[in-house]
Amino acid sequence: MLPSWVLLLVFFFVPILLTFYFAFTNLSLTGAASASTQFVGFRNFASMFADPTFRVSVLKTLVFLIFSAIVGQQLLGLILAVLMNERNRTFRSVIGVLVLAGWVTPEIVVAFIFFAFFSDTGTLDSILQWFHVKPIAWLYTFPMVAVVIANIWHGTAFSMLVYQAALGDVPKEILESAMMDGAGRFQRLWRVTLPVIRGSIATNMVLITLQTLGLFTLIFSLTGGGPGNKTETLPIYMYQQAFADYQLGYGTAISLILLLIGIIASIVYIRTLKVEL
Structure with a gap:
C-alpha cells in the first residue's frame, strides 16, 4: 500500500493543501508578489464578494448548472434510459451508439461542432431559411442557450448509462405487482422505479x-465567456483572474468557492433524496 499512499500524498493531498494556502496569499505571476508571496488573510475573498463580476459569474454558473445538468442531462438521460429499457436489443444498440458518440467526442471538437451549428451562416440558420425565417446570431443573441444545448448533447450519455444500469436492478416482481394492482406506466415509474433507484439518482x-x-x-472555445460576460461562469472568471490577470492567489480563492458550491449542492441532493451514505 505504501506506493499508493505516496502517490496520493504527492498528487492529491499536497495540491489540496497548497490550494487552500495559496487562496489566502497574494501569489502572482508578475510584479512584486511573484518574488515575495505574502499571507493576506481573507483579502482575496473580500475583494471577490465586492466584485459585481463575481456575483454575475455565480448567477451564470447556477443557471448553466440547473438547465444543462440538473434539468437537461439528468431528465433527458432518464427518459432515454426508460425508453431504451422497453425496446429490443437492436434499437438499444443503435440509439446507444448515437448518444455515446456525443459523450466520447472531445470538448474542443464539440465546441467547433456547435460553433458551426449556431454561427450566422451555420446549419441552424440555413434550416430556418427554408421556412423564411431571418438568420439569427445565436452565439451573440442567445449565447447561454447555445452552451447549455452543447453541454446537454455532450454529457447526456453518462446519465443514460447510469440509469440503464439502475433500471436493470429494479426487481421485476415489484413492477409486475404494481401492474396487477392497476398502476399505469407513469405510476409505475413515479411510485416504484424512481424510489428504488434514488441512490443512483443522487x-x-x-x-x-x-x-x-x-x-x-x-464554454471558452464556443463563446470565450462572452459576449460581454453573458456566459462567464466561475471557471471562466477564475481563468481570467489567474492566467489573464496573473493573480494566482485570487484565482485559487475562486476555486474554493466553486468547490463550496459543489459540496453544498451534493449535500442538498443527498438530503432531498434521503440517501444513506
Whole structure:
C-alpha cells in the first residue's frame, strides 16, 4: 500500500493543501508578489464578494448548472434510459451508439461542432431559411442557450448509462405487482422505479454537478465567456483572474468557492433524496 499512499500524498493531498494556502496569499505571476508571496488573510475573498463580476459569474454558473445538468442531462438521460429499457436489443444498440458518440467526442471538437451549428451562416440558420425565417446570431443573441444545448448533447450519455444500469436492478416482481394492482406506466415509474433507484439518482446528480461546475473548455472555445460576460461562469472568471490577470492567489480563492458550491449542492441532493451514505 505504501506506493499508493505516496502517490496520493504527492498528487492529491499536497495540491489540496497548497490550494487552500495559496487562496489566502497574494501569489502572482508578475510584479512584486511573484518574488515575495505574502499571507493576506481573507483579502482575496473580500475583494471577490465586492466584485459585481463575481456575483454575475455565480448567477451564470447556477443557471448553466440547473438547465444543462440538473434539468437537461439528468431528465433527458432518464427518459432515454426508460425508453431504451422497453425496446429490443437492436434499437438499444443503435440509439446507444448515437448518444455515446456525443459523450466520447472531445470538448474542443464539440465546441467547433456547435460553433458551426449556431454561427450566422451555420446549419441552424440555413434550416430556418427554408421556412423564411431571418438568420439569427445565436452565439451573440442567445449565447447561454447555445452552451447549455452543447453541454446537454455532450454529457447526456453518462446519465443514460447510469440509469440503464439502475433500471436493470429494479426487481421485476415489484413492477409486475404494481401492474396487477392497476398502476399505469407513469405510476409505475413515479411510485416504484424512481424510489428504488434514488441512490443512483443522487449519485448521478452529484457527478454531473461536479463535472458541470468545472466545465471550461467547451464554454471558452464556443463563446470565450462572452459576449460581454453573458456566459462567464466561475471557471471562466477564475481563468481570467489567474492566467489573464496573473493573480494566482485570487484565482485559487475562486476555486474554493466553486468547490463550496459543489459540496453544498451534493449535500442538498443527498438530503432531498434521503440517501444513506
